[in-house]
Amino acid sequence: MTSIYTLDLLNTTLDPLNTQELVERTLYHSLRKHCVGRGYTPDMEEFDQTKQGYNQYLEAFKTINEEKGFSIEVFNSGTPSDRELRKVPRIAIDTQGFSTGNVGLDQKPIYTEQEDGTFNKELAPSLLSDLYFNIFIVAGSITQLRILKSIVAIAIPKMNYIPLYDNPEKFIYTNFLSYTDTSNRQIDSPYSIMTIYRYICPDLMEIPYISIQAGIHPFVEYELDAVLKEVELKIK
Numbered sequence: 001m002t003s004i005y006t007l008d009l010l011n012t013t014l015d016p017l018n019t020q021e022l023v024e025r026t027l028y029h030s031l032r033k034h035c036v037g038r039g040y041t042p043d044m045e046e047f048d049q050t051k052q053g054y055n056q057y058l059e060a061f062k063t064i065n066e067e068k069g070f071s072i073e074v075f076n077s078g079t080p081s082d083r084e085l086r087k088v089p090r091i092a093i094d095t096q097g098f099s100t101g102n103v104g105l106d107q108k109p110i111y112t113e114q115e116d117g118t119f120n121k122e123l124a125p126s127l128l129s130d131l132y133f134n135i136f137i138v139a140g141s142i143t144q145l146r147i148l149k150s151i152v153a154i155a156i157p158k159m160n161y162i163p164l165y166d167n168p169e170k171f172i173y174t175n176f177l178s179y180t181d182t183s184n185r186q187i188d189s190p191y192s193i194m195t196i197y198r199y200i201c202p203d204l205m206e207i208p209y210i211s212i213q214a215g216i217h218p219f220v221e222y223e224l225d226a227v228l229k230e231v232e233l234k235i236k
Contacts, residue, residue, distance in 0.1 A: 019204050020095060022164070023131055026172055027093050027156060028076040029165035031135075034155040035091070040064060040072040040147070070144060072151070077133075088140040088192055089148055093133060101128035103203045109212060119216040122209035129206035132177075135197040145193055152197065175200050 035041035042060030047053040064071040075092040105124040112120050135152055139145035156162065161171035180196040 019206055020098075020131065023133070023172055023201055023204070024077050024093055024095055026162055026165045027133070027135075028074060030155040030162050031091055031093075031151070032074045034151050035072045035074055038147070038151060040068060040070070040151075041074065042071075070140070072148065088138055089144045090136075090138045091148060091152065092136040092138070094136055096132040096134060098129040098131050098204075098206050101130045101203045103128045110209070111216065112209075114214075117218065118214070119218060120211055121213040121216060122211050124209050125205070125207050128203040131201040131204050131206075133199055133201070135199065137195045137197070139193055142193075145195065149195065156197075156199065172201050172204075175202060 032041060032044075036043045042057055042064065044057060047057045047060075061071045061073075070089055073090045075090060077093045077095040104127050107123065107126060109121050109123050112122055114120060135156060137145065137148045137152060139148055156174055158176035159174070161173055164170045164172065177198040177200055179198065182194045182196070
């Protein structure tokens with residue numbers, strides 16, 4: 001098994017320019033999967049990707065509310081206005097952005113084969129990047145808050161690997177940094193309490209290899225014709 005927090009990020013199904021998207025989808029998938037496993041979120045994969053399927057998905061939330069008292073929605077990183085919504089209870093991903101990492105890469109050019117049999121000469125970025133993100137936990141009671149925290153603790157480990165959402169043989173590495181507890185402060189209502197966890201995914205490849213030269217033909221055959229000539233040495 002391989003970790004993608006180094007160069008293997010290029011071998012994922014997403015374009016390497018979408019490193020942030022890959023991380024966000026992986027975090028979302030892990031959170032959603034554990035919410036489904038605990039019975040607080042319907043599994044969206046069981047519903048058709050149609051308007052009717054979406055309505056059935058929403059109805060499934062109502063069933064969970066009746067059986068368990070509340071359901072949990074998981075939100076991926078969206079627009080600033082989306083992230084500021086306070087829907088209880090919920091878990092939301094808020095990506096902060098990239099910062100300079102600590103691992104440098106070999107600056108010797110490499111050659112990658114293309115579909116037409118030619119090669120591209122490429123150069124790796126000189127330094128990897130660290131991606132920072134927050135996890136917002138918003139609850140309407142202490143009981144809800146405890147359940148939300150337990151789900152996040154399992155879905156996004158304090159210091160461990162999370163399998164990629166589209167390739168379980170590869171991973172991202174998450175490292176917990178800090179948390180802010182706003183339980184004693186009113187947000188939108190007296191019943192809304194929130195905790196913010198801050199994490200880092202270190203040493204990711206923010207940009208792909210830089211192409212220096214394209215269409216290089218491989219060295220297949222080399223012919224050497226040697227012509228021997230007689231040399232007459234005259235001694236005078």
